[in-house]
Amino acid sequence: MSPEARTYLREALSFMEQSSLRREQIDWPALRSTAFKQAGAAQTAAETYRAIAGAVGALGDGHSWFRSPEETDEDLGASVSQFHGLKGRRLLGGMGYISLPGVLGDDETLAAYVEQGQASVTAADGGRACGWIVDLRRNSGGNMWPMLTVVASILGDGPVGAYVRNDGTKIAWTIKDRAPRLDGQKFPWEPLSPVARKNPAVAVLTSRQTASSGEAIRLAFRGRPSTRSFGQPTFGVPTNIAIQRLSDGATIGVTDAQGADRTGRTYDGPVTPDEAVPDQRQGFGTKTDQAVNAATAWLADQPCCDGT
Template sequence: MRRLLAVFVVLVAGLAASAPSPASPREYLVYALNLLRAHSIDRDSLDWPEVEADALHLAANASGPAGTYPAIQSVIHQLGNPHTSLLTPAQAVPPLPQTIEVPTSWTSGDVAVLTIPQFTFDPAAERRYVDAGQTAVANADSSRPCGWIVDLRGNVGGAMAPMLTVLAPLLDEGVLGSFQGPDGTSAWTLRDGQVLLDGKPQAAEANPVRLARPRPPVAVLTDGRTASSGELTLVAFRGRSRTAAFGQATAGFVTGNEAFRLSDGAELLVTTSRAVDRAGRVYDNTPIRPDHPLPAATTNDEVVAAATAWLHTQTGCAHR
């Protein structure tokens, strides 16, 4: 589980920054430590001169970048944030664009079910993911459903903006949430189907789909593998009217990461912010409990049935 999270939680709030080419393992290590010191939300919890001295001692015999990894991981452990991690060059290689899972939909009576999988950041795959998602929403909407189920189960994270772009027709325009970091707050908003971070577009395209029955009730499905950007996508629905979550508690990585690429191809994923929903509730690395908890042994049909039954209690979707 931890490895899967580390591989897929790549970018939440920005593109990976490129490191200069250090001349020695010492410079490589110092560069990585400076990134943690400058950007981590937990940076004030450490005595950095002492931490750096200990890390340099631990990596004193390193002959290359890989030899400094244990020292970097030791500092990450001291920061105490489970969402911060170091990916080796092999772990940091994204999957082929054509292999990335895309959103799908189906309908059950007067309810549409939209599955939103994780999305590992890859510019070549983003349009494929968003286009498939737009098609899934449009196809499901053709039957004029009165309510929607958004399935985030198994969504272990990645880049948030493509997920929210696909879901734009189901989200109210305006502020969806924000990132709260030590240097300030950055709001995520939706305007005309475009996901913005502090007013700047975060996806390559807007979502032009408009629902036949706007602002429907929405049931969101979660489980223990709904993590990171999967959880942030849930946060975007928190505080929305006629919206409730069903299933099991999420994984508990409700924070924003920024990825920094190191000179050997490794990536340092630094937790830079906490999530805040539209109602002002602040989240951290603790699981989000659903509004309607269901036992882990509940079958998929039973989960969908429970969500559907709730949707049928909502205005405009009362079961006839």
């Protein structure tokens, strides 16, 4: 193996060992030995990719990943200005509905997502929505902070969750002045004006497709007063990813913390709904959408939506 390839592989493996949530459960000498054997007589960084990908898989957390420079550039490539599935509308009974898909991309893409999402919330709230449905069923993850910005005015100010490392260190998520903060750090997007009704009842919809940052948004609503979830258990990776960009532009993402809700309960597997509703392939988003129907029935019994 060339010195270049050896150094590259060592740096990748060291980042994994330093970051992994499961680092105390892993036989690192064995993992390193297997990776170097798999890399064999690699002469370039690219020739170690297969070994690095194998080592990432051996972490066993179901969330960590490795991406080549080309795959990394594709994830952060050309800006997107319109997002299919990011929409809001009014439902019968005066309820607001917002569908929140995942998002990943450059700064312009994230800003466009926030703008479209906030416009969708405003449109759905036009008649003073008495309660809300937040639909995460098609949210497979990405960057959680634009998503959290869109629904921050619905969530309300205060602590909403955290990432917790295996040494007990907590990285808090809060909402302040209708804007999310990570350990107090504010993000660049302007907050939405308050929704018409303060502390509204909220129904959250999840499916087995709800994953990663989509699950983090689910946790932000868990434990919130006047909130209930409907649908199916989530995919099962409500965890944080530490990202390292390597010398040639490839990236490694390693699971380094569990997600926690506002009560402090941590999660590293599927998040179950309060009320199970069968998965649907037909009827999604229509009058026969069972999860939406169950959510609206519950909301109709909540103060304000029931006319009180």
